Amino acid sequence: MADPQVLLSLRGLKKTFDTQEALAGLDLDVYAGEFITLLGPSGCGKTTTLRIIAGLELPTQGSVFLDGEDITYLAPEKRAVNTVFQNYALFPHMNVYKNIAYGLSLKGVGRQEIARRVGEMLELVQLSGYEKRLPSQLSGGQRQRVAIARSLILSPRVLLLDEPLGALDLQLRRAMQHELKDMQQQLGITFIYITHDQEEALTMSDRIALMREGRFVQLDTPRGLYEQPRTAFAASFIGETNLINARAEAVKEDGVLLDIAGFHVPCASEDWLTPGEPLLLSLRAQRLHLSREPVSTPCRLSGTLVESHYAGGERASLVRLDDGQVLHTRASTEGEDLPEIGSQVYVWWQQESGVLVRDDREDVHA
Amino acid sequence: MPKPRMDARPQASREAWAFPMLLYAALFVGLSLLYILGLSFMSRGTGYTAGLPLGGHNYARIASPLYLRSLLLSLRLAFFTALFCLLLGYPFAYFMARASARARTWLMLLLIVPFWTNALIRIYGWKILLSASGPINQALLTAGLIERPLRLLYTDFAVQVGMVYAMIPFMVLPVYSAVERMDWAMVEASRDLGATPLRAFLTVTLPMTLPGILAGLVLTFIPSIGLFFLSDLLGGSNTMLWGNMVHNELLKSRDLPFAAALSVVLLSLTGLVILLYRRMGGKAEGMVF
Numbered sequence: 312m313a314d315p316q317v318l319l320s321l322r323g324l325k326k327t328f329d330t331q332e333a334l335a336g337l338d339l340d341v342y343a344g345e346f347i348t349l350l351g352p353s354g355c356g357k358t359t360t361l362r363i364i365a366g367l368e369l370p371t372q373g374s375v376f377l378d379g380e381d382i383t384y385l386a387p388e389k390r391a392v393n394t395v396f397q398n399y400a401l402f403p404h405m406n407v408y409k410n411i412a413y414g415l416s417l418k419g420v421g422r423q424e425i426a427r428r429v430g431e432m433l434e435l436v437q438l439s440g441y442e443k444r445l446p447s448q449l450s451g452g453q454r455q456r457v458a459i460a461r462s463l464i465l466s467p468r469v470l471l472l473d474e475p476l477g478a479l480d481l482q483l484r485r486a487m488q489h490e491l492k493d494m495q496q497q498l499g500i501t502f503i504y505i506t507h508d509q510e511e512a513l514t515m516s517d518r519i520a521l522m523r524e525g526r527f528v529q530l531d532t533p534r535g536l537y538e539q540p541r542t543a544f545a546a547s548f549i550g551e552t553n554l555i556n557a558r559a560e561a562v563k564e565d566g567v568l569l570d571i572a573g574f575h576v577p578c579a580s581e582d583w584l585t586p587g588e589p590l591l592l593s594l595r596a597q598r599l600h601l602s603r604e605p606v607s608t609p610c611r612l613s614g615t616l617v618e619s620h621y622a623g624g625e626r627a628s629l630v631r632l633d634d635g636q637v638l639h640t641r642a643s644t645e646g647e648d649l650p651e652i653g654s655q656v657y658v659w660w661q662q663e664s665g666v667l668v669r670d671d672r673e674d675v676h677a
Numbered sequence: 678m679p680k681p682r683m684d685a686r687p688q689a690s691r692e693a694w695a696f697p698m699l700l701y702a703a704l705f706v707g708l709s710l711l712y713i714l715g716l717s718f719m720s721r722g723t724g725y726t727a728g729l730p731l732g733g734h735n736y737a738r739i740a741s742p743l744y745l746r747s748l749l750l751s752l753r754l755a756f757f758t759a760l761f762c763l764l765l766g767y768p769f770a771y772f773m774a775r776a777s778a779r780a781r782t783w784l785m786l787l788l789i790v791p792f793w794t795n796a797l798i799r800i801y802g803w804k805i806l807l808s809a810s811g812p813i814n815q816a817l818l819t820a821g822l823i824e825r826p827l828r829l830l831y832t833d834f835a836v837q838v839g840m841v842y843a844m845i846p847f848m849v850l851p852v853y854s855a856v857e858r859m860d861w862a863m864v865e866a867s868r869d870l871g872a873t874p875l876r877a878f879l880t881v882t883l884p885m886t887l888p889g890i891l892a893g894l895v896l897t898f899i900p901s902i903g904l905f906f907l908s909d910l911l912g913g914s915n916t917m918l919w920g921n922m923v924h925n926e927l928l929k930s931r932d933l934p935f936a937a938a939l940s941v942v943l944l945s946l947t948g949l950v951i952l953l954y955r956r957m958g959g960k961a962e963g964m965v966f
Contacts (some may be wrong), residue, residue: 333822365869366868366869367868367869382724388868388872392869396869397862400866401866402863403863403865403885404884413880414871417870417871417876464868465870465871
């Protein structure tokens with residue numbers, strides 16, 4: 312791929328509602344053709360960000376650039392940006408055809424041209440033959456497709472999607488995730504996608520901007536976010552993780568030696584680290600292995616097996632360390648025979664599976 | 678099978694609760710209407726009575742230029758009342774629905790408080806306002822816009838003003854409730870798809886609040902045909918509306934059967950308007966009746 316070209320930029324975006332700070336200064340560059348997801352718990356400011364990009368809300372401070380042009384104060388109808396709204400916002404008094412044709416007919420496009428392009432769109436979202444139906448006569452998944460077609464027909468530079476799959480049941484959700492992703496790749500349109508579902512974000516996105524309290528916590532690829540979370544919040548919001556209290560004993564060139572409940576455990580260092588400071592080590596439950604026998608790797612801890620139950624392809628177990636901390640593990644059920652409850656076990660992992668994270672668990676103001 | 682029984686019970690009790698209402702309606706609405714319908718085919722008796730012979734002569738009498746003129750005048754007045762109520766009431770209802778909760782309470786009070794005063798007294802207020810020496814004429818004279826006081830009172834204009842004044846809450850309330858129920862995401866969607874604020878209003882807000890508009894039109898149009906005291910107080914001697922006709926026949930000429938026939942015509946018109954309303958709004962959601 313050629314050098315990625317910045318299509319949309321947010322610079323120092325701040326938004327305050329009354330006295331409530333919704334956005335605390337956002338900077339973001341979105342590349343052309345990218346599928347970027349704003350992920351975060353409800354109230355983190357992701358919808359506000361989207362509304363500012365769409366022009367439905369004005370920022371208190373900061374700017375939005377599209378193709379290098381400042382569009383911060385441009386009216387929504389003048390932006391080459393379209394939105395798929397949460398709950399779709401289909402016009403209830405118009406049938407499917409009129410809903411999809413709406414944007415083009417506002418532009419004064421000729422009747423035949425509209426008919427042709429609506430036909431194309433209906434085919435794209437597999438709703439040919441539904442032209443005459445009213446939104447109230449469609450299923451959730453069909454409404455969703457109409458909403459997408461209604462926006463895509465205008466060939467926007469950026470398509471904004473506000474939890475578009477939130478109202479669908481799980482199975483339909485999965486199917487639509489694939490369809491949306493295929494559509495995005497096929498059309499080459501830049502998607503800015505909002506969700507609070509981490510799994511959805513991981514499977515669909517090129518990059519994820521993890522948000523919390525009006526800030527970007529981490530902007531990364533799905534893999535980067537999962538494997539290399541930078542804060543405790545990032546680590547625990549994406550996937551299941553253990554956050555273990557540790558102390559840095561020695562910081563060396565090739566890493567840091569941690570003291571966890573009396574064990575000396577090596578780990579990759581982080582540039583923000585200062586020795587002696589209490590730290591958190593993030594250990595993914597899936598990346599932990601259990602053993603009855605002592606193991607030779609230095610990345611191990613020991614404790615008592617307090618709970619263990621079969622969960623399909625994996626076994627969910629709880630191990631209490633000697634200092635009282637509890638580790639969740641989700642080891643594969645393949646092969647191994649299992650230690651008894653109450654017995655001494657060893658928990659071990661590949662060194663790169665342990666990631667030091669900044670402790671931002673207390674940062675919640677709300 | 679415990680489930681159907683659990684369903685059937687509240688159903689049955691609901692019907693039982695509705696029974697007094699049905700009885701009330703049958704007695705006071707149904708029977709009265711039948712009585713008036715029957716009366717309209719009778720002849721005037723001595724004094725305040727009705728008797729034989731039976732026949733359509735009352736209706737034949739209505740089909741004369743005098744009454745047709747009054748009917749047209751009433752319909753025209755009612756039509757413009759509904760229209761002006763819409764033009765004035767829609768913006769008011771719209772801004773009331775979109776105002777802050779505090780402002781909304783105040784606007785609602787502005788609308789409702791006059792209703793705590795007797796309608797007749799409020800119309801006397803208009804008499805003073807519109808009179809030759811009233812504030813409107815005084816202001817225009819002082820401003821030098823006119824040389825002699827305008828004749829405002831005892832005109833069709835005065836009746837029209839009074840009717841719009843009396844009827845406007847019946848437009849504002851249904852429109853308000855329609856605007857208040859609007860999902861504004863629809864308007865945002867239309868802006869997002871390229872509509873200017875005006876186009877968004879015309880293509881989304883207006884059609885979506887249509888049920889409220891239609892209800893308001895019916896609620897202002899129908900009573901306007903029958904109102905008589907307004908034209909009595911504000912109108913000239915030749916402002917004879919349908920309501921005045923019924924009033925006169927009943928209390929002055931004491932021709933009960935003829936008054937009944939006039940009422941039946943009015944009722945049929947009302948029924949026709951409601952039929953039209955249902956036909957127009959048949960597919961729209963949120964219809965009032």
